[in-house]
Amino acid sequence: MVKIEAMIRPQRLEEVEAALRELSVGGMTVTEVRGMGQQRGVTHTYRGSTYTVNLVPKLKLEIVVPEERAEEVVDAIVQAARTGEVGDGKVFVIPVDAAVRIRTGERGPAAL
Amino acid sequence: MVKIEAMIRPQRLEEVEAALRELSVGGMTVTEVRGMGQQRGVTHTYRGSTYTVNLVPKLKLEIVVPEERAEEVVDAIVQAARTGEVGDGKVFVIPVDAAVRIRTGERGPAAL
Amino acid sequence: MVKIEAMIRPQRLEEVEAALRELSVGGMTVTEVRGMGQQRGVTHTYRGSTYTVNLVPKLKLEIVVPEERAEEVVDAIVQAARTGEVGDGKVFVIPVDAAVRIRTGERGPAAL
C-alpha cells in the first residue's frame, strides 16, 4: 500500500472529492494546512502598515490505497486539482507497511 | 523505526492516551482532521434547506516507535479506539528512515 | 526523495523559515498540531479547579527534498529550532516514492 498526500487549493476540494468518488476510492483524511512555495504570499494591512504573509491556506489530503491503484488516483487528483496557476500544489506518494481497520481489526488492503 | 498514524474518533483520545501511557510510549503528535469513509456524513440545516457534509471530525495521531514495538502499539490503539460502530478509523504504519531530537541532536531510536 | 517532518515550537517558525530560505529549499507545508512528550503540559484553571492539559501546541513542518539534500536540511532545522529546553521537538525522515507538481504534471525531484 501507499499513502498519497496531496497539498491542494481549498477551492478544489469538491472537484477532487468527485474525482475520487468516480474511482470508488473508499476514504480520505483532510487537514487544513498552510503552505509556502513559489506562490506569492498574501499582503495583510494593519493600521496602515502592510506586510506579507508567506504561508497561504491549503488543504492536505491523505489517501491510502493499494499500490496498484496509486497511479490512477494520483492522476485523478492532479487533473481535478489543477487550475494552471502557481500554487496548485503537489502530490507525494509514500510507502505504507501496514493498515488496520480499527472497527474490525482487518489488516492490509482489506482495511482501506 | 516506523510512524504509526491513527485516524480515530475525537471522543476516544483519552482512552488511547491512557493505553499508550501504559506501554510507556514516549510521545505523540495530534492533529485535528476531517475524514471521509463509510461513515455517513452529518446533516446540516441552513434556513430550512438541509445538506450533508461528508467530512466528519477525526483526530490523527502520529507516533514514531522503534520497529519492534510497532505491533503492540498498533494493537493497543486499535483496542482503545474501538467502539464497533462505522467510523472508528484506521491505523497505518509508515517506514521512518531517521529521527532526531532537536534539543539534543540525538539520533535514531534514542531520539524518540 | 524523502519527506522531512519536524515538530517544532510555534515560536521558532520564523527562524526555521529563514534557515530554509538560506538553503533555497523550495517549499514547505505547515500544520498546527498538539504534541505530547517529556515536556510538562500546561495547567488550566477553571472556576477554581486546576487541571493539566498534556497536549501542548506545536507546529508540524513537512518538507519534501531530494534524498541527497536531506542531511543539510535536517541539520538546518535542528539548529534553527533548538532552544535547549525540553519540548523542542523532533525531526523524522520518511521515504517518498514519487512526487508530482499539480500545475505542470512534472514528476520526481523536478516537482519540488
Next chain:
Amino acid sequence: MAAFRFGLALAGLTLCSPALAQGGIDKADTAWIAVSTILVLLMTPALALFYAGMVRRQNVLSTMLHSFMLMGIGSIVWLGLGFTLAFGKSNGWLGGFEHVLGQNLSGSAPYGSQTIPSLLFFLFQMMFAVITPALISGAVAERMKFGAYVVFVTLWLLLVYSPVAGWVWNSDGWLFKLGTLDFAGGTVVHLASGVAALAASVALGRRRALSHGEPILPNNLTMTLLGAGLLWIGWIGFNAGSALAIDGISMVAFTATQIGAAPGMLGWLVCEKVRTGKPTALGAASGLVAGLVGVTPAAGFVTASGGLAIGFLAGVACCIAVTWKNRLGYDDALDVVGVHGVGGALGAVLTGVFASPLANPAVNDALAKGRASLILTQAIGVVTVGVYSFLLTLGILKVVGALAGGLRAEAEAEDTGLDLALHGESGYNL
C-alpha cells in the same frame, strides 16, 4: 411614525403632560426619544453581527463593513440632503431644501407640532436612514466590489429611501394623505429594502461557490444570535420610539413589539420542526427578526393579541419564503427578500387587518371607510413602494456598474474571499 404621529397625536392615548414646557418641548419625551435614537443606532452594528455570522469566514469583515459604512455615509448624507428631501416642506413627492446641511434644526424648538427638539427628530430619523440601506447588503454579500457598494448605497439613500420616507411619513406625503398606516417602517424600511435586495440579487448574479457546489456554511452563528438579540433590543426603540413621545401609544407599540418578536421566533421554529424535524438556532434568530419586521408597521395600532398574530404569521411565512430563492435561482445571500421583503409586505397588509381602535383611537379615522378600504390602502402602499424601489434600484445599479466597471469583485477575489482580496485583512487568526 414621524409626521404620521402629528396627524394622530390629538386623538392618541397621550399621557397627560404637565411637563410640556414653553416652546412645546417636553423633557421626558425628549429623554425617551434620545434613548430610542441610541437604540436604533445600535441596530446597525447588530445587523453587522447578524449578517456577518452567516457568511463564510473569508468574507466576515467585508460583510460587517457593509453595515458599518452606512453609519459613516448614511449620517453625512442624511445631514447633507436626505433629511430635507424626506421631511422638508413637501409637494407630496419630495421635500424642499430648507434643511440642507442641518439648517433650521434646533436643540430647543420642535419640528412641527412635536414635543421634542427638531434636532432630535432629525437624529432619530437619521438612524432609520442609516440602517435601511444596510439591510440590502445581505443580498450582495460575498461578491460585490467595495467602491461600487459605497456609491450604490449613497444613491439609493437619496433616490429611494428619502423620497419614500417622505411619501409615507411627511404630513404632506401622498401616501400619508392617502391614509397608509406605517407606524415604524414596514413599507418605508423593510419592504423598500427587501425589494431592492431582490433587484440587487438579480443584477449581481449568483456567487461562484454556488456553481461549484461548495458548501456555504455560516462561519459563526453565535455572532448571528448575538446580532439578533441586539436587534430585538434596538427594535424597541425603533417601534416604541416612533410614537415620538413617552405616551400611551409608545406603551402599546412596546408591547406589540415584544409580543410580535416572541411568536415570530416560535413560528419559525415550528415551521422548521415540521419541515426538517430540527428546530435551529439560526431559525430562532431569523424568526424573531421576521416577527419584528412583521409587527413594525402595526406596532402602535394593534393590541397585544394583534401583535401576537402578526408575529406568528410573519415567522411562518418568512420561514417558507426563504426557500423560494433555491427554486427561482436568484442568489439573495442572506435572505433579505425572504425576511424583509416578505415580512414587510405581509406586515403592512396585516396592519390593515389588525389595526384596532382599542390600541389607538386614531385607528377610528383610518377605518372610517371600512376595513376593506384600509386593507386596500395598505396594499396600494406596498405595491407602489415595491415597484418604485425595484425599478430605481435596478437603474442605480446599472449606472453604478457602468461607472465602476462592473458590480462584482474579480473572480479571484471572490474565491480568495473579499476580506483579504479587497481589504487586505482576515477576520480571524485563531
Next chain:
Amino acid sequence: MAAFRFGLALAGLTLCSPALAQGGIDKADTAWIAVSTILVLLMTPALALFYAGMVRRQNVLSTMLHSFMLMGIGSIVWLGLGFTLAFGKSNGWLGGFEHVLGQNLSGSAPYGSQTIPSLLFFLFQMMFAVITPALISGAVAERMKFGAYVVFVTLWLLLVYSPVAGWVWNSDGWLFKLGTLDFAGGTVVHLASGVAALAASVALGRRRALSHGEPILPNNLTMTLLGAGLLWIGWIGFNAGSALAIDGISMVAFTATQIGAAPGMLGWLVCEKVRTGKPTALGAASGLVAGLVGVTPAAGFVTASGGLAIGFLAGVACCIAVTWKNRLGYDDALDVVGVHGVGGALGAVLTGVFASPLANPAVNDALAKGRASLILTQAIGVVTVGVYSFLLTLGILKVVGALAGGLRAEAEAEDTGLDLALHGESGYNL
C-alpha cells in the same frame, strides 16, 4: 420590587414630582422604567453569551438557544397567564385571572398606586419572568433534550416563578405581608432558579464526558466576558428600575448595584489568587455576577458601604461554593447553584444584616421588631422559597421526563454535541 415599592413609596426618598400628571402617571418615571425594561431584556442575550462561552464548542448553539427560547416562550406565557398568577388580585398564594392574555392593562393608567402605566409594569415584570428560568439552563447544559427543556421551562415559569413572585412582590402575597425584603429578586429570581438548578442537576445526572475524564474546556471565554459585561449593564435596569420610579431609591439602588458588582469581581479574584495563585478572566466575570446576585435583594435598602460588603462577601462565598459540586458529585454544568443559589441566599440574609434607614427610610418599618427579627424573616423567605422551588422542580422534571421519554439526549447526541445532533448546526466554521 414591584408591589413592594407601593408599600414603601410614601416613606421613600421619592424625588418631588410636579410632573405627576392626571391619572397618576409620571412621564419621567415612565421613560426611566421603559429604559429599565429594555435593560433587563438585554440580560437574556447577555446570559446566553455568558453561558455559551463556557460550554464545549459542540454545544455552543444549544446553550444559547436555551436562553433565547425564554425570550419567545417567556414573553407569551407571561402575557397569557404568568403575570396574572403573580400580580392579579391575590389570596396570598396565587393571583386571580383578571389579566389573562393582557386584559385590563393600560398604556395610560397605572397598576395600583404606581406612577407608570400598568402595561409598562407588566412589561418590566415580563423581563424578569424571561430571564429567571433561563438561569436554570446553565445546570442542564450539554445534555438535555430540547423538547423536554421547552416543556420544563414553560411549566416552571407557571408553577414556580409566577407564584413565588406573587408571594414576595404582590402586596397581598404572604411573604410580602410577613415583611420579607427582596428589592429586585434575590429570593424570587436567584434563589428560586439556583435551587431549581440543583434539582435539575440531580435529576439529569452527570455528563458522559465527565466520566470519560475528557477535559471540558470553555470554547470561548471572550464571549463569557462580553456576556458578563452586558449582564452588569442590564442589571442596573434590573435593580435601579425596581424602584419603579426615577427617585432617590432608584439612585440608592443604582449605587449599591455598581458598588456591589465591583468588589464581587475583586473578591473572587482574591479567592483565586489565594487558592491557585492565578486570578482568571473567568473568575472576574463570575465574581462580578456573584456580586450582582448578592446585592440584588438589598439594592434599594443599603448604603454604598453595605453594597460593598455584600458584593465582596458574595464574590468570595461563590468562589468557594462552585467547587462543592466536585465533592458532592452533582453536575451543575455552569455553576448556577454556586453562583445564583448561594449568592441569592446569602444576599437575602445579608439584606437583613445591612438594610439601613440611611439608604431608605422604609427600612425603619422593617426594623420595627429589631434586626434579629428582620434577619429571621429573610431566612424564612429563603427557606420556604428554596424548599418550594426544589420540590416543584423535581416534580415537574419527573412529569416532563415521563412525557418526553427521558430528559436526556441520546448518548450519541451527547457525544457528537447537541448542536449538530439536535439542531443540525454547528456554531463555528472558522
Next chain:
Amino acid sequence: MAAFRFGLALAGLTLCSPALAQGGIDKADTAWIAVSTILVLLMTPALALFYAGMVRRQNVLSTMLHSFMLMGIGSIVWLGLGFTLAFGKSNGWLGGFEHVLGQNLSGSAPYGSQTIPSLLFFLFQMMFAVITPALISGAVAERMKFGAYVVFVTLWLLLVYSPVAGWVWNSDGWLFKLGTLDFAGGTVVHLASGVAALAASVALGRRRALSHGEPILPNNLTMTLLGAGLLWIGWIGFNAGSALAIDGISMVAFTATQIGAAPGMLGWLVCEKVRTGKPTALGAASGLVAGLVGVTPAAGFVTASGGLAIGFLAGVACCIAVTWKNRLGYDDALDVVGVHGVGGALGAVLTGVFASPLANPAVNDALAKGRASLILTQAIGVVTVGVYSFLLTLGILKVVGALAGGLRAEAEAEDTGLDLALHGESGYNL
C-alpha cells in the same frame, strides 16, 4: 462637562423646565443622566472588545481583563477617594475630603447647582474614571505583569486622573478658571491617557515578538468592530450626557458626536485608500473612534458642520499618527498614543477653532478675548495636562516596577502568551 456646565448653564440653551422640582432636582434630567451613566459604563466592556480583538490569540483574555479590572478597581477607588479629590471643595489643584467613601452624596439633593442628585453625578463621573485608565492598557498589552498593572492603574487613577479632572471640571479648578473648554474629556480623558500610554510604552519596552520578526496579526477583528460599534453607542452618553441635563446643549452634543464619528471613519478610510490602496475594516473601526475622540472636547460647543470638520481631521490625522511608532521605535501595542493622544490634543485645539455661539451661547464668554486667546488657552490645557501625565506616569511606573520586581512578565510567559502563563486560561478552544 461636569462643573463646567454649572458655569454655563444660565447662558445655555436649556430647555424650559417646569418639571424642576423642590430641591432643584429635575426628574427628566435625572432619567437622562442615569441612562447616560449606563451608556458610559458600557464603554468599558466595549473597549475590552475593541482592544482584545487586535492582540494575538494567546493574549486575548489578559487584554480584556485589563479593561474589566477597572470596572472593579475604578469603581471602588472612585468611591473611596477619587471623586472627592476631583470634585470635593478644591484649592484649584486638589479637592477636599468631604466625599471620602461616598459621604455627603444624596439620592435626592443635587451637587452644586445641578438638577440631578449628587449620587448620580458621582456615578456618572465614576464611569469616566473607570474607562480612562483602561484606555492606557492598549499600550502595555501582551507583556505587562498582572499585579504591576493593577497597582499602576490604581495609583494613576488617584495621582493623575483625579487631580486633572478637578483642574478642568471642578468649578474651582485652575484650568477651569483659566477658561479651558473641555466638554466631555478631550484633555482629561483622551490626552491624559494617550500621553500616559506613551510613557508606559517607553517604560515597558518592545514586545519580544517584534524583535523576532513574528507577524503580530489581530486574532479577531469582528470583536474589534463590535467593540467600536458599542463604543460609538456609549459615547453618545459620554458626550450628550456631559450636558448633565436633557436640554438644548445635550442635543447639540448628541448631533456633534454622531456627525463627528461618521467622517472620522470616512477620513481614515480615505487615508488608507491613498496610502495602501485598501480601505480596511480595522481602519473603519479606528477611524470612528478617532472621530469620537476628536469631537469629545468640542461636542457641546460646535455646530454640526464643526463636528464634521473635527471628525474628519481627527480621522485623517490619527491614521497618519499610528505609523509614527514604527519610525520612533516605541511599542504602543494598540495605538493609544496615535488615537487618543493625538486625537485628544487635536480635538482640544480644534475646539478652540470651531467653538461657536450658534451652538452654545456660553461660547460668547469663552470668546470674550478673541479666538486666538481661546486657542491659546486650549493649548495651555493640552501642554500642562500632557506634561503632568507623562511625568507622573513615568514616576508611578518606576515605583511600581521597583515594588513588583519589574513591570514585564517573564520572557517565557510572554512567549507562551499571558493568558495561559498568568491566568491559566486560554481564550478559545474552538
